[in-house]
Amino acid sequence: MRGQFRDTILDLAKTDPTITLLFGDVSVYLFREFQELYPERFYNVGICENTIISMAAGLASQGLTPFAHTIAPFITERSLEQIKLDLCYNKFPANIVTCGASFDYAWDGATHHCLTDLAILRLLPGMEVLQPGSDKELDVLLRQTYNSGNPTYYRLSDHPHDIDTDIEFGKGTVIKDSGSDTTVVTAGPILGNVHKACEDLSVNLLYFPTIKPFDYELLAKYKDTNIVVVHDAFGLYEAVNEMDDIRTRYHGLKDSFCACYGKLADVRESLGLDVESIRAAIINQTTG
Amino acid sequence: MHTQIRKDILNISFESGHGHIPTCFSIVELLQTVYETMNHKPADPQWNDRDIFILSKGHAALAHYVVLARQGYFDLEPVCTFGGCGSQFGCHGDRSKTPGVEVSTGSLGHGIGVAVGMAMAFKIQKSDRRVISLIGDGEANEGSVWEALLVAADQKLDKLTVIYDNNMSHARGLQIHNPAEKLASFGMDVTEIDGHDPAQIRAALEKKSDMPKAIVANTVKGQGIAEMMENHYPWHRRSPSEEELKRFLEELDARTV
Numbered sequence: 052m053r054g055q056f057r058d059t060i061l062d063l064a065k066t067d068p069t070i071t072l073l074f075g076d077v078s079v080y081l082f083r084e085f086q087e088l089y090p091e092r093f094y095n096v097g098i099c100e101n102t103i104i105s106m107a108a109g110l111a112s113q114g115l116t117p118f119a120h121t122i123a124p125f126i127t128e129r130s131l132e133q134i135k136l137d138l139c140y141n142k143f144p145a146n147i148v149t150c151g152a153s154f155d156y157a158w159d160g161a162t163h164h165c166l167t168d169l170a171i172l173r174l175l176p177g178m179e180v181l182q183p184g185s186d187k188e189l190d191v192l193l194r195q196t197y198n199s200g201n202p203t204y205y206r207l208s209d210h211p212h213d214i215d216t217d218i219e220f221g222k223g224t225v226i227k228d229s230g231s232d233t234t235v236v237t238a239g240p241i242l243g244n245v246h247k248a249c250e251d252l253s254v255n256l257l258y259f260p261t262i263k264p265f266d267y268e269l270l271a272k273y274k275d276t277n278i279v280v281v282h283d284a285f286g287l288y289e290a291v292n293e294m295d296d297i298r299t300r301y302h303g304l305k306d307s308f309c310a311c312y313g314k315l316a317d318v319r320e321s322l323g324l325d326v327e328s329i330r331a332a333i334i335n336q337t338t339g
Numbered sequence: 340m341h342t343q344i345r346k347d348i349l350n351i352s353f354e355s356g357h358g359h360i361p362t363c364f365s366i367v368e369l370l371q372t373v374y375e376t377m378n379h380k381p382a383d384p385q386w387n388d389r390d391i392f393i394l395s396k397g398h399a400a401l402a403h404y405v406v407l408a409r410q411g412y413f414d415l416e417p418v419c420t421f422g423g424c425g426s427q428f429g430c431h432g433d434r435s436k437t438p439g440v441e442v443s444t445g446s447l448g449h450g451i452g453v454a455v456g457m458a459m460a461f462k463i464q465k466s467d468r469r470v471i472s473l474i475g476d477g478e479a480n481e482g483s484v485w486e487a488l489l490v491a492a493d494q495k496l497d498k499l500t501v502i503y504d505n506n507m508s509h510a511r512g513l514q515i516h517n518p519a520e521k522l523a524s525f526g527m528d529v530t531e532i533d534g535h536d537p538a539q540i541r542a543a544l545e546k547k548s549d550m551p552k553a554i555v556a557n558t559v560k561g562q563g564i565a566e567m568m569e570n571h572y573p574w575h576r577r578s579p580s581e582e583e584l585k586r587f588l589e590e591l592d593a594r595t596v
Contacts, residue, residue, distance in 0.1 A: 106459060109460060112456070141453075
């Protein structure tokens with residue numbers, strides 16, 4: 052998705068001279084064309100996530116459209132107060148685009164896993180929180196919201212799903228409606244596994260690439276069914292549960308660090324987020 | 340004028356029951372001189388070509404409000420509602436409520452980073468506008484302050500001036516030895532001054548440089564009132580009683596003479 056991030060930004064920058072990039076020494080080589088074309092609007096600031104967010108606030112305050120980009124856990128969890136105060140409370144609207152979603156850096160272990168970003172950022176007033184699951188989704192969402200006037204979080208993954216969905220900012224999507232009394236709800240790249248897991252099951256499948264603002268209108272249509280949230284991060288389950296009178300179950304992360312190394316597939320398998328485990332969990336929820 | 344600002348701070352703190360008086364008193368001359376030298380229009384706080392001042396040590400907001408009022412941003416009288424329900428004057432500055440407050444600050448170590456972003460914006464926009472941020476030496480315990488200053492020097496943000504209020508707040512916590520030397524080692528253009536001497540402050544603010552400037556201002560917490568100067572910790576966040584107010588106002592008058 053980082054390649055798509057570059058392509059979309061290059062295209063937007065042709066007509067928007069306010070776009071300014073602040074990078075934390077990540078993805079710099081990927082953006083060398085942008086840097087050559089617009090040297091005054093590309094800064095590899097270095098590994099200082101607090102300051103990158105504060106600077107983005109300062110740039111936004113003067114009419115520029117900043118994008119702060121680096122690895123997800125560091126810029127969201129370390130810089131949470133900068134995001135809360137400098138962007139949200141001050142109403143200086145910057146975009147934060149991260150890489151290293153959930154277990155993308157599986158082999159690096161818990162220091163590089165990012166599970167809480169969606170959950171904590173959705174608690175901040177005014178913050179928009181997006182989890183695009185594919186290149187196409189990133190392109191659509193970035194174009195629709197990058198200059199919305201609100202601080203916006205885009206969580207990129209190096210492991211997008213391959214399902215072609217029509218999406219819109221702030222909206223959920225019905226991937227499958229079987230008229231079932233069980234509805235599986237998911238978001239982001241894990242849709243690939245969830246979709247396969249549900250393929251031969253008589254369940255409904257809803258997909259929410261926008262975590263905030265959340266599409267409660269769509270969810271309301273399925274509120275009388277048993278809802279099973281399957282997600283490889285925190286935040287979606289909490290958003291779903293803010294709807295009144297809803298029956299939800301969760302298949303996803305536990306209250307523990309993941310100390311399993313390997314590849315993304317290895318970590319997902321160890322957590323029960325591979326296709327077979329998800330399928331078994333959904334069957335269990337529908338019969339249990 | 341400086342005596343009058345201090346008297347206003349005392350009176351409002353007495354009226355409202357709020358205030359960080361010693362830290363406000365250490366920056367009275369700094370604030371007043373900043374606004375005398377800045378390019379700004381109090382009648383049009385959002386004027387596009389204005390210079391920007393950010394009080395990064397947000398708890399000295401009362402001194403900032405009094406100086407802004409005396410510059411003509413708003414009347415002084417409503418500042419007496421300071422910290423009260425419905426007041427537009429919070430105990431920490433809030434840009435959504437108070438004209439002339441450019442960034443909402445309070446949590447330490449934030450304003451300077453935003454100032455660096457603004458200075459970068461002015462560089463990108465090839466603007467002559469300047470941004471001045473006042474940080475406290477206690478605030479300089481925060482790592483985010485030093486991150487921001489590293490970036491400012493690395494990017495040669497010549498539109499940025501940092502005023503370092505060296506009022507010895509750091510002495511009760513993490514010691515910051517030789518701030519002028521530290522800031523210079525970052526690549527900033529450093530001037531060390533007596534922060535209560537308007538002439539020195541003005542000269543430091545007007546100095547030309549190709550690099551971001553740092554003004555290390557040696558000041559005294561509670562400047563002007565012996566009891567606060569000598570014993571400022573108990574006064575960190577309290578308001579004077581009626582008797583103390585009377586005594587302190589008389590002391591300020593006596594010093595002026």
